[in-house]
Amino acid sequence: MSELPRTMARQLAGLVGEDVRLCGWVEAVVEDGDAPVLVLRDPTGFAVLRPDRGDGQLVAEIRSLRRESAVEAEGRVQPLPEPAVDLLAAARTSTAGSEGVVLQRLRVVGAAVKDVPISEATPIDERLDRRFLELRRPPNRLIFDVQTTVEHAMREVWRRERFVELHSPKFRPTPNKSGSELFTVDYFGRKAYLAQSPQFYKQMAMASGLDRIFEIGPVFRANPLVTSRHDTEFTSVDVEMSWIESHHDVMGFEERWLRHVLEVVQATHGDDIARWFGAEVTVPEVPFPRLHMADAHKILDAAGHRVKGKKEGDLDAEGERLVARHVLRELGHEFVFVTDYPEWIRPYYHMRAADDPTRTRSFDLLWKGLEVTTGAQREHRPDVLAAQASARGVPLGPIDFYLEFFRYGCPPHGGFGLGLTRFLMSLLDVDDVRQVTYLHRGPTRITP
């Protein structure tokens, strides 16, 4: 082909009369009168290409195209006649115009040798087997454009506020947390474990004087549940910050950070998200509502909902939905921080409230009723931390490396973790984590 730079489908508007080179996939070949029309798809949308009148060879080439072949096409941009506009109307992205291209040259650079065997009606497991084909559809493509924008906007705030990017090791010498849901690796004849979260290592960064850090990376959970909400591997967004007065400083950071992220997402993808997912992106007011757990339970009492069993004093999924609905109705806010969880449902390393040792300086963030974040101020005083671990029955030997972090001068600190796919589910009003994950991993799913 020529040396023309690549033009994207979405750029055709405004280029009428100019020669362009498009690169994309054969979405369809449709007969229109006595000539075929090629509908080409690229990451930005669709383009309609017609052969030059009387070019018999080009007509034959277009008719011989198999759907989904990768092609390069050159031609001149011109306004579309009405029938072609109809043709595109269903498939088109929101900002595509009504320009077409008079095709002059076509090159198949990656021929499809088989027909695509899946459609939207195909059962989820078969679609996951052929995930690379499913990802070609515009709404799926959009998910990963949005994800890219979300992460970039997060990083803009971190960069501005002097956070350091961390890459903590995924191999751990000892089980963390309760020892359950843990993957074991054969590590040169001994056992190693895959990190379920970077918790200890992001706290180590505070003991290292890195002050404020973030990490976006994989975490691993050997959860045996096969549901549309669970996975064995996901991308965790972690933040830890020093020199705080309480967990309220951590919430203060998180809310201005999320506000910026949603501002950028709305401006960049708001229309496309509405079109493909029917979801409205709202830029939240700051501060977000903060609701003490005791007050959250008053709301549940009034609604006649009682959290029972081992979740007592906590919120169950239904409780989270009810609290969120109450906040949305009373305060008009999609977000709510539920704060000060009872100590028995939080890890031993959460700091206790100064005036009530049964409460922790902790919070969850609910968005549209879904928990997207868990955060807290950590206990940084080594004697208090050891006492809290002992009271919980945690043996001090295996966590001595962790207690060491706090024995040489460690500032007060706290942080939170946010599941990237959870966040995307709330943002796009999608209820299946497999849809917003590039390649899902679950107890019965480890391919492709």
Place this chain on the structure above:
Amino acid sequence: MSELPRTMARQLAGLVGEDVRLCGWVEAVVEDGDAPVLVLRDPTGFAVLRPDRGDGQLVAEIRSLRRESAVEAEGRVQPLPEPAVDLLAAARTSTAGSEGVVLQRLRVVGAAVKDVPISEATPIDERLDRRFLELRRPPNRLIFDVQTTVEHAMREVWRRERFVELHSPKFRPTPNKSGSELFTVDYFGRKAYLAQSPQFYKQMAMASGLDRIFEIGPVFRANPLVTSRHDTEFTSVDVEMSWIESHHDVMGFEERWLRHVLEVVQATHGDDIARWFGAEVTVPEVPFPRLHMADAHKILDAAGHRVKGKKEGDLDAEGERLVARHVLRELGHEFVFVTDYPEWIRPYYHMRAADDPTRTRSFDLLWKGLEVTTGAQREHRPDVLAAQASARGVPLGPIDFYLEFFRYGCPPHGGFGLGLTRFLMSLLDVDDVRQVTYLHRGPTRITP
């Protein structure tokens, strides 16, 4: 303390006469005449704090401080008298001025309860055990500031050029590459493997129509060597791009990307890197020199160096150094792409040169004689790919999921991988990977 916002040590210049609040660590307490001087360290540098004349309680508090305790301090900025300037001269970061603070209030927020047991003279293994203390030293802190800047600058280019951020799964169903150096995970009673690279999944993204992607994430290599150059887990920077004509398009991207990164690093950290590491950051000219492997071997022949054994036709470490030295001498360039590696030392999925099937469309990038990148155009035609695999004795069954990626229309594509710590080693002229890794993992090192 008061509601004053935090001031960083490096900001004191220009604040003479103003009240500030500093947060940091006790670097030292030194007697100066009849009063103690507190030297405080924060992420940006050092500050000298003297008690208000006659404030006996503050004098006693300063004298009781244990080194490395985390403290908050309030006071008024004033010019430093000469002796304090001397005191700071050795330790200070390059841009610290000669301002001090008259201390009015001091709060110990994280007391050190033990003395720091390591110094620069401590053997490496003990220092790695106490890595969080070693990281407090300014040059180590600088490494992670530079890393943060490097990644951010990389992302600026990706963002500008419409790359999508990918998070590919680290659990793999089958061994990749040769099956050697592979970590095995107990995955619900079956075996899974940890990804040694995102190779297959970044190519899948090309088959998915994501067009251009990047990923920064961990990769895992069960290499049993214990050296200062090897690790079992490191951060890999991966790029893959579609619609290329050849591997030269990939090199074209990489060189303008690295030029931007080094421009930003030089502007942001050039002085500090010179001061702490004695390394000069040079912004490279583009294009980088490109040297066909056959010509690289002519240079080695002329230098009397012969690459023997299984590396024949390849470059060994000494060969890389000699080629890089030649290019630096003849062309004045720190970088050189060595291109068109023989097919027998490249994986089966590298595309062969159209005019010479014994050569691949591949390259390595050497920087100061160290290989920092391996890249190539990939073979995207499924029949050619299968034939190349078979010729290499690779059974087609286990890679059929991979061959599928190319059967439904896949554009020509290529990419590269860059080791983040390798890059930092070249940038900072450091020869021990453990120094530039947050927490090193090796065959005998999995703690803390």
